Amino acid sequence: MSENNNSIRHILIGVWTAAVLLFVFIPSATIFLASMTSSRYFTFPISSFGFDWWSKVFNSLEVRALALTSLSIAATVTVIAVVLGFFGALAFARYDWKGRKLYQKFILLPIFFPQSVLGLALLLWFNALGLTLSWKTAVLAHLVWIAPVVTLVMAIQVYSFDPSLEEAATDLGASRWQTFREVTLPVLMPGIFSGSLFAFLLSWGNFPLSLYTTGADNTLPKYLYAKMVAGYTPGVPVLGTISTAAAAVLLFGGYAAMLFLTRKRNAAS
Amino acid sequence: MTGTSEPILRLKNVRKAFGNLAAVDDINLSIGEGEFFTIVGPSGSGKTTLIRMLAGMERPTSGDILLRDKRINDTPANERPTCMVFQSLALFPHRTVGQNIEFALKIRNVDPATRAKRARELMQQLHLPADYYSKNVTLCSGGERQRVALARALAFDPQILFFDEPLSAIDYKLRKTLEKELKDIHRETGKTFVYITHSLEEAMVMSDRIGVMRRGKLIQVGSPNEIYSTPRSRFVSEFMGDVNVIPVESNGAGSVRSQTLGASFKVPPAAIESKAQCLVVRPEFLRFLNSPSDAQNSLKGVLYNEYALGSRIQYQVRVGEKVFLVEKLRQQPFKGKLDDEVLIGWDPENSILVADE
Numbered sequence: 094m095s096e097n098n099n100s101i102r103h104i105l106i107g108v109w110t111a112a113v114l115l116f117v118f119i120p121s122a123t124i125f126l127a128s129m130t131s132s133r134y135f136t137f138p139i140s141s142f143g144f145d146w147w148s149k150v151f152n153s154l155e156v157r158a159l160a161l162t163s164l165s166i167a168a169t170v171t172v173i174a175v176v177l178g179f180f181g182a183l184a185f186a187r188y189d190w191k192g193r194k195l196y197q198k199f200i201l202l203p204i205f206f207p208q209s210v211l212g213l214a215l216l217l218w219f220n221a222l223g224l225t226l227s228w229k230t231a232v233l234a235h236l237v238w239i240a241p242v243v244t245l246v247m248a249i250q251v252y253s254f255d256p257s258l259e260e261a262a263t264d265l266g267a268s269r270w271q272t273f274r275e276v277t278l279p280v281l282m283p284g285i286f287s288g289s290l291f292a293f294l295l296s297w298g299n300f301p302l303s304l305y306t307t308g309a310d311n312t313l314p315k316y317l318y319a320k321m322v323a324g325y326t327p328g329v330p331v332l333g334t335i336s337t338a339a340a341a342v343l344l345f346g347g348y349a350a351m352l353f354l355t356r357k358r359n360a361a362s
Numbered sequence: 363m364t365g366t367s368e369p370i371l372r373l374k375n376v377r378k379a380f381g382n383l384a385a386v387d388d389i390n391l392s393i394g395e396g397e398f399f400t401i402v403g404p405s406g407s408g409k410t411t412l413i414r415m416l417a418g419m420e421r422p423t424s425g426d427i428l429l430r431d432k433r434i435n436d437t438p439a440n441e442r443p444t445c446m447v448f449q450s451l452a453l454f455p456h457r458t459v460g461q462n463i464e465f466a467l468k469i470r471n472v473d474p475a476t477r478a479k480r481a482r483e484l485m486q487q488l489h490l491p492a493d494y495y496s497k498n499v500t501l502c503s504g505g506e507r508q509r510v511a512l513a514r515a516l517a518f519d520p521q522i523l524f525f526d527e528p529l530s531a532i533d534y535k536l537r538k539t540l541e542k543e544l545k546d547i548h549r550e551t552g553k554t555f556v557y558i559t560h561s562l563e564e565a566m567v568m569s570d571r572i573g574v575m576r577r578g579k580l581i582q583v584g585s586p587n588e589i590y591s592t593p594r595s596r597f598v599s600e601f602m603g604d605v606n607v608i609p610v611e612s613n614g615a616g617s618v619r620s621q622t623l624g625a626s627f628k629v630p631p632a633a634i635e636s637k638a639q640c641l642v643v644r645p646e647f648l649r650f651l652n653s654p655s656d657a658q659n660s661l662k663g664v665l666y667n668e669y670a671l672g673s674r675i676q677y678q679v680r681v682g683e684k685v686f687l688v689e690k691l692r693q694q695p696f697k698g699k700l701d702d703e704v705l706i707g708w709d710p711e712n713s714i715l716v717a718d719e
Contacts, residue, residue: 260419261452263440265466265518275465279456 121337128330135327146327156316156332162228163313166303167296170235174292175285177236178243182284185244186251203241211238212305219306226308234306235296242295243288250284283351290347294340370395370554371416371522376425378411385411387578389425393522393556398548400557400565402601403575409558410526412575416556417446417524429521445520449527451511453499459485459510460495466518484513487550489543505536512544516551525557529564541567562602566590574598595717599642604676604687606648608641609718618715623684627659628710640718645676645689647712650696650704657707661686665702679706 127135131143150156184190185197203211215234216226224230258280262272278285300314307315313336320329371393378386386408393399403409414420416427418439427434434442445466453462461468463481472480478495485492488509494502499510508528515523529537545568548555559565565572566586573583574597582594593599596607610618610627618641619626627641654660663681671689677698679686688706690696698704 255450255452257448257450257452258454260439261446261448262454262465263438264417264419264444264446265514266440266469267465268440271469275469276454280454282456 121334124330124333124337128327128334130327133326135325135330146331150328150331150335153328156328159311159313159316162307162310163297166228166231166235166312167293169232170239170296171289171292173232173236174240174243175289177240178247178288178292179281179285181240181244182247182251182288186248187254187256200241200244203237204245206238208238208299208301209304212302215302216305226306228307228310228312231303231307231310231312234302235299238299238302239292239295243292246291247281247284247288250281250287254280286347286351290344293343297340298336368395369393370397370430371556372426372428372431373416374426374428376412376415376422376427378408378415378420379423384578386415386422389580391573391580391583393554394570396552396554398545398555398557398568398570399573400559400569400571401573401575401580402559402562402565404560404601407575408578409560409575413446413524413526413556413558416522417444418442443520444522444524445515445518446524446526447511447515447528449530451507451528453507453511453514455498455500457499458496459490459499459502462499462510463513463517465514480517481513484516487516488513488547504532505540508532508540512547516547520553522554522556525555527559530559530561537564538567544568562589566602574601592714593642593716595719596640596642597719599640599714599716604645606643606645606686608643608684610639610641610715612639616710623661623681625661627713629713629715630710639715642714642716643708643712645687646674647708648686648688648706649690649708650688650698651707652705654705654707656705658710659713660705660707662703662705665698665700665704667700679704681706 126139128146129142129144130136130139131141131145181200184193185200212234215230215237219226219230219233254277258276259272262276263269267275298314299312300318303312303315304318313332317329317332320326369392371391373389373391376386376389377384389412401409401412411420415422418434418437418441422435425435429442429444454465457465460478460481463484464472464477467477467480482492482495485494490506490509490513494506499507502510511528529540532540541564544555548568557565557568562572562574566589569586571583571585572589573580574589575581576597582589582598584592589598590602593602599605600607608620608623608627610620613619613626616630617626617628618639620641629641649657651657651660661681663679663686665677666680666685667678669676669678670692673692674689675692675696677688677690679688686706
């Protein structure tokens, strides 16, 4: 009886899991399918399959320029956000100082701003300062939102950091810098790694902040949106698929690299 | 072995205050070269703050800490020739056993071959298998991690080794083994060990001398035997295992009187003091009597319960409201059953008068 119940429960759990996965991945799969058409417009079911639009996208100079802009923004944002977030996380979770409680609340506020409002506010602010809008102002805009996220992600790692590790290193004769290089930095590496992944992916896919702050430069999400609103071609789902796949490769590749390094370290010194 | 050697570490009126609270209050102490000195106290007694000042992780509010007559109050931890084994052990989780042990040598730019040689020597000395050298330290068991932490501190070659309750999270049996190993290492290296613990039992096993701390003050310093047999206060006597404590007042002429028991007891004449006092008798000095004349002090009670403690058996005897603990060796004959009326007694020379504090 109970065994029977158990197997029913297992089946139900399986069905539920499959349903959730389907719900999550059907949109991406649909976009992939939409990119495979050889006709000009998106009709379903697809009448003729082909990779025409894939080759058009790959050969398009415009798309290359867009990808380069998006990449420049994401890479710059990642580097700055990781540096800010690392020290921000130490202040957030490692050290006790006057005003820490207040800082912990304020640093998280930008995350809860609606991004389109934040983008507009930043646009007004950049105008007031007389800055020419370009991918560089977009970097600043992304940072306002992404640096707090990265700080939070890294703070989780810092919370699990035993402060006596630093004391032990100092006690064994290490200077502040040696302690930082030999202990603090390597122990917090997983946090830095996940922080930079977050930074890169959030910046790469960001639309609402880029919409207001890139000026003459154009990013992939902005271009895709514009194409959706006016001038749809199957190039849109192609780019969407590529973008999603690139993010997945980055995520899983990074995870595999991390796992490999840990294994290697455990296997031999 | 005690107090005869040259002092390596001296504390003069050392005090550490956090706000209005003195965590460590006016400590004077001298620790000899090569001594195994243990500071014992309950949590909150200030012992951790004290050892952190000695290791250089806290700065005293006032007073002097002298290492070989040199004042080191303001010397940071990384410039002191001392080393500490932490309560959490603080092993570097991203490093192998070998890299952990070699850390101090790497900081000093010792070449890798010499470093590895020294690490392997220490691993052998501390009974760590040689193939652990390249094992990640997080994969080691509790006892192995203790040994790695000790090896890492020894590799530093410190003049004094500090220990901040490193064995507190270890199970009983392994702790007993490690206590003895630690004392063996102390003999082999001849270094000065300063150990803190909340367990007087642990202190007894290992130490040359013990200092008992309470509320930031060092209330008694002495050899394990002195602390055990001549505690100066009720607190110290109760700290070392089970004791029978009877509040008494002086009767004059080698005798004291207990109000609650309505009885007088003979004590060694030299022990009489004037302030509030307690009579302390350890369970192993209490015995069952056949008649009141078998001992100079005796009481009538009821056998309430018995506890087997391995080689000894402990009995709970109730005299009115008051509970007494009586211990005897397992092989000594005794026919008493629970709820029997029994006579218990002790000799005056086996009792101590202490201050009631």
